[in-house]
Amino acid sequence: MMWKDKYKIGIPLVDKQHKELFDRVEKFVEALRKDEEWDAKLPEIKKTLAFMKNYVVEHFDDEEVYQRKIGYPLQKEHHLIHKDFTEYVMQCAASFEKEGYPEKGVQQFAGKLLAWLINHVVATDLKMSEFVKKDGDL
Amino acid sequence: MIKDKLKLTPFYDATKDVFKSMLDLDISKLENNEKLNSEENVKVEIALIGDLSGTVIYNFPKSTTLNIVKTLSGMEFNDLDDFSSSMLGEMANIISGNAVTSLSEMNYKCDIKPPKITIGNSNADKDGSSVDMFLHSNVGEMCEHICLSQNI
Known part of the structure; x- marks a missing residue:
């Protein structure tokens, strides 16, 4: 299983979305x-990519609303990291659609996505959790 | 050419921190490692520009790469492919980004270029002007080949 309990940062909405x-x-x-065959995998890949595109934006927005609420x-800085990654996801999705979902590019995207997501949760989002704990809101 | 420990330490510290946070692993330094010269590997080259310029090449042998990918994805992989090499490319990118942040705190303003990732058997050339940092953890060995010049 990809998800690990150690990725929980202690903020219920954020943990659920993560x-x-x-x-x-x-x-x-x-x-x-x-x-x-690659072509047989494409419907599932397209479906998941379409979901990810929307959910990444929704999750980042929710996280930033929460950050403003608690005065993080x-x-x-966190917003800029979200913005850069959202642009990367959108650019990849657009180029995959244009180029017919090339296997090499999609595999590379998935590898980067997973490593980025893990690091973002265990490093960047954890700082937010530490702030909340210090501030006594958690 | 920089062999100053102070300027190389950020790369070691960043690797240590990223391995701890992402993989729950401690790392230690090794004198050398023959495996790095014989095994198929993922090589990630990251160029630095700014007050310090040059390259840092991260060499992950196949066994280390597959162990890291298994730890992070929870899935078994038998071969190096675009997915696994891209994961390692992003890890090296994160390590380099963190090292550059530490360098900026030491008043060296630098930036990094996107990683160049290759799968093969080649290693970084040893020309006496660079430093090889051999590292070990429970997922295996790796090497950071650091070749930087100071521009200020």
Whole structure:
């Protein structure tokens, strides 16, 4: 299983959305690794990518609304990290659609996505959790 | 050419922190490792520009790469492929980004270029002007080949 309890940062809404993201990425990677022709995998890959595109934006927005609510001092830096990654996801999705979902590019995207997501949760989002704990809101 | 420990330490510290946070693993330094010269590997080259310029090449042998990918994805992989090499490319990118942040705190303003990732048997050339940092953890060995010049 891709999701690990150590990824919980102690903020229920954020943890729930993170778990959903990891579950979707897991399904995405499983679809990529199925022992069948690339064309047969494409419907599942397209479906998951369409979901990810929307859910990444929704999750980042929710997280930033929460950060503004609690007066998180690193909100601007966090927003820039979200913005950069959202642009990367959107650019990849657009180029995949244009180029017919090339296997090499989609596999590379999935590898980067997983490593980025894990690091973002265990490093960047954890700072937000530490701030909340210090501030006594958690 | 920089062999100053102070400027290389950020790369070691960043690797240590990223391995701890992402993989729950401690790392230690090794004198050398023959495996790195014989095994198929993922090589990630990251160029630095700014007050310090040059390249840092991360060499992950196949066994180390597959162990890292298994730990992070929860899935078994038998071969190096675009998915696994891209995961390692992003890890090296994260390590380099964190090292550059530490360098900026030491008043060296630098930036990194996107990683160049290759799968193969080649290693970084040893020309006496660079430093090889051999590292070990429970997922295996790796090497960071650091070749930087100071521009200020």
